[in-house]
Amino acid sequence: MKAVRYHQYGGPEVLRYEEAERPRPGAGQVLIRVAGTSFNPLDASIRAGFLQEAFPVAFPHTPGVDVAGTVEEPGEGVAAWSAGDAVIGFLPANEDGSAAEFVVAPADILAAAPSTIPLADAAAMPATALTAWQALFEHGGLEAGRRVLIRGAGGGVGGYAVQFAKRAGAFVIATASARSAATVRAQGADQIVDYTTGALAEAVAEPVDLVVNLVRDNETGLAALVADGGAVVTTTTPGEGDPARDVRAVSMYVRSDAAQLAEIARRVDSGELRVDVSERHPLSELALVHEQGAAGKFRGKVVLVP
Template identity: 60%
Template sequence: MKAVRYHSYGSSDVLVLEEADHPVADAGQVVLRVAGTAFNPVDVPIRAGMVREVFPVRFPHIPNYDVSGVITEVGDGVTGWSAGDAVVAFLPMTAPGAAAEYVAAPAGVLAAAPRSVDLADAAALPSVALTAWQSLFEHAALRAGQTLLINGAGGGVGGYAVQLAKRAGVTVTATAGARSRARVQAYGADHIVDYTATPLPEAVAGQRFDVVLNLVRTSPEETAALVGLVADGGAFVSTTVPAPEDTGRGVRTVQVFARSDAAQLAELVKRVDAGELKIDVAERRPLTDLAAVHELAVAGKLAGRTVLIP
């Protein structure tokens, strides 16, 4: 089969399209014919070797851990799934990934694919939507009637966070630049702060929020300022940087590391099919463009959530 792999850490030049062995379903696994796989920003530091202590990979490595596809083979011990089933999954991040024509996946991470969207586009859902769900409802314990500030709502996680919070009856203030403002507004954000025009602390001066969700890599000073926007007894949740542990005022701080959860993913799929959650795909590209997508991401020029199609 064809796959994009890298044989050593390095720049995007190490990503090469080449022949690779067709995966086989071990016990507890299935093999998927990949319909789509989504690029994630963390794919870049993993490929560069910057996070090898946390995400070590074996070479040659096939990247990409968000996938949608159709089951072609079922391994021993797998129940509930059959060849021909369309599925989505958040794959183990250091295992051979979905930047290929086929990928082996643990059956325990699978959810039936949404029926209301193109199967390839469904690859844009798993890890980012799970990150938003777990951040808001597991770690922040967000509930109806509360106020939420999302720093970085224009990204993949942020878009799902806005939608999920609004459906939960929460008042949402979101930061977004000109490129993503209309989309964030369409998701239902009550207030939008253009961080390129006015610094966030200045734009929300005098306000505090029950929950602040930080999806942007911030300096220690910027992080402290965000924590200062949390109401007494509230929560600061970050997917990027740790927060000070001793914040006072009863403020909880959590750094989130998302996990694959098939039951939660199935619930998110249900919401997509019910029209309650929109999957936004900014661009669809052939898998051969993966190195170019990495370059665009590094340059800050990626249009948004990008799905690659073998």
Template identity: 60%
Template structure:
């Protein structure tokens, strides 16, 4: 089969389109015929060699943590899935990725693909959707009736975060630039703050229970966001300073 791999760390020029052996699913695994993968920031950081500590990969490595595709074969002991099922999943970050015609995935990380979008487009869902979910509910414990500020809601994670927070019954204040403000509003935000025209902390007139920061802010800007959180509230931050 064909796959995209890199044999050394570096910029996108290290990627090679080449022939590799098609994998065979083992016990508890599923062979997926790949419809698409998506390259996120973490994929670029892995390829660049910046994540060798937390995410050690074996070279040559096939990137692509997100996957959408069709179940092609089942390993021993797999239940709940059938050949022909359309699925999406978030692959193990240090394992072989989905930039290939086929990929083997643990059965437990796969879920039915949404039917509202084409199967290749669904590959854009897992990493960003799970990031939003984990931030809001696993870490912040967001609940109905709470107020949440999503700083940097114009990106992919922010768009999902707005929708998930509204669906959970929260009051959502979202910041975005002029190009994405309309999209963020249509996603369900109760208030949309244009961060290019208004200081975020000045726009939040009542304390919030949760701040989810998705913007690439400086440490001082992140500290300023603490001032809008009520006592006992939570700040979840995705910014990494390297």
């Protein structure tokens, strides 16, 4: 089969599109014929060697934590899935991933793919949508009537976070550049702050109950925007709280959760959630996609198709 692999840590140039042995499912696993994968900064950080302690990999390594595809072969003991089932999943980051024609996945992390969008496009969901869901509801405790600031709403996670928060009945303030503003507004943002033109503190007139920070930079003062008893949840740099006012700081890593993913897929099929795919590329161009992703050239999610 064809796969993209790297044989050492490094920049995008270490990614090779090459022949690889087709994997076989073990007990509790399924073999998936990949319809699509997607670009995630997590894949790039692992490739660069920045996360060796958290996610050690064996070389050669195939990246790709998102998968959408059809079950080719269930492994021993798998009763939940049959050949031909359309599935999605957030794969273990330290195992060989979905940047290939076939991938092996634990059966219990998979959910049925939504049926109302192209199967390859469903690869834009797992990592980013789960991150948004867990940041808002598990770590942020978001409820109806609350005010939430989503910093970095123009990215893949941000787009889902805006939609989830709005659907939950929150007032949504989103930071985005001019190129993403129309999309973010269509996703449900009540107020958009162009982070390139002014100070965030000046734009947020009233305290918010929750900040979801999706931007990797040295921004300080986020806790000052939060009302007493609120939270700052960050997926990037360490969180900043204010214990004196009971403002929590949470630094989170997304985890695989099949039940949450099934609920997210249900919302896609019901029309409550839109999957925004900004670009589609053949898998052979993964190195180029990693290069462009590092340069910040993408809005939303990029899908790659074997």
